Amino acid sequence: MRACHSTKSGEHLTGPSLAHIWDQKAGIAKGFLRYSEPLQKSRVTWNEKTLDQWLAGPERFIPGNSMTFPGIQNASARQDVIAYLKAVSEQKAPSASGQSGGMMMGRSERTNLKKAELDAQVTSLTHCRDTYTLKTGKGSTHKIWEFNLRLKTDSSEYGPSPGKPVITGSGMMGDRASVVFTSPSEISTFIKETCN
Ligand code: HEM
Structure with a gap:
């Protein structure tokens, strides 16, 4: 499943950490801003009954919520997920991102961008008209159409070091590469506008 939830305490991905939801009110995970x-x-408190309704049809249960997930149709599959979430809250199940016994949710292992390979380390990034030219720690040069390059930030412990952006994704040869910076302010200082 997609990278949406972690069951590690305080680790928020697309969705909030699910480490401590049991018997808690919805919408109160500390540090989740989205x-x-x-x-x-909603005034919902998470338990067997409410989680079953939520997972059967999120949009039906809390209209207008932002979890883009159609739900789980199979009732016994829902029960497995709910039992797992209860065990996580009671600290009877390992709580790691994506640690799941095949059930869910989140990345199986988040890569630490501070330890990126040389050919993923971006040593310079220039912009000329509609093209970025990117150089890596291995000395290779890549030309990328500006519309195919995503500029992202990752301020978490897994993000890159300041001043050391990293290129990720399958895309360097084709389309859709991402360069990840540690903060937004770095993006415009790192990228130089030049056609040389
Ligand atoms: C089996 C799969 C899933 C389970 C068990 C699950 C469970 C939950 C729960 C219990 C909450 C409420 C948390 C709280 O009140 O703090 C929640 C919220 C949320 N989830 Fe999921 N989720 C699942 C799949 C997904 C997927 C696939 C995505 C991403 C596409 C996602 C994104 C979110 C988001 C963004 C929220 C916040 C929703 C809002 O504020 O309206 N979840 N999820």
């Missing part, structure tokens, strides 16, 4: 209003105002 809750929708409907979820926060």
Whole structure:
């Protein structure tokens, strides 16, 4: 499944950490800044019953929420997920990102961009008209159409070091590469506008 939730305490991905949801009110995970209003105002407390309703049809249960997930149709598959989440909250199941026994959710292993390979380390990035020219720690040069290059930030412990952006994704040869910076302010200082 996609990289959406971790069951590690405090680790928020697309969705909030699910480490401590049991018997807790919806929308209160500490440090998660992306809750929708409907979820926060829902007055739901998470337990067997409410999680079953939520997972059967998120949009039906809390209309307008921002979890883009169709739900789990199979009732016994829902029960497995719910039992797992209860065990995580009671600290009876290992809680790691994506640690899941095949059930869910989140990346199986998040790569630490501070330890990126040389050919993923970006040593310079220039922009000329519609093209980025990117050089890596291995000395290779890549020309990328500006519309195919995503500029991202990762301020988490897995993000790159300041001043040391990293290229990720399958894309360097074709389309869709991403360069990940540690903060937004770095993006415009790192990228030089030049056609030389
Ligand atoms: C079996 C799969 C999943 C389970 C068990 C699950 C469970 C949950 C729960 C319990 C919450 C409420 C958390 C809270 O109140 O703090 C939640 C929220 C959320 N989840 Fe999931 N989720 C699943 C799949 C996904 C997927 C695939 C995505 C990403 C596409 C996702 C993204 C989110 C987001 C963004 C929220 C916040 C929603 C809002 O504020 O409206 N979840 N999820």
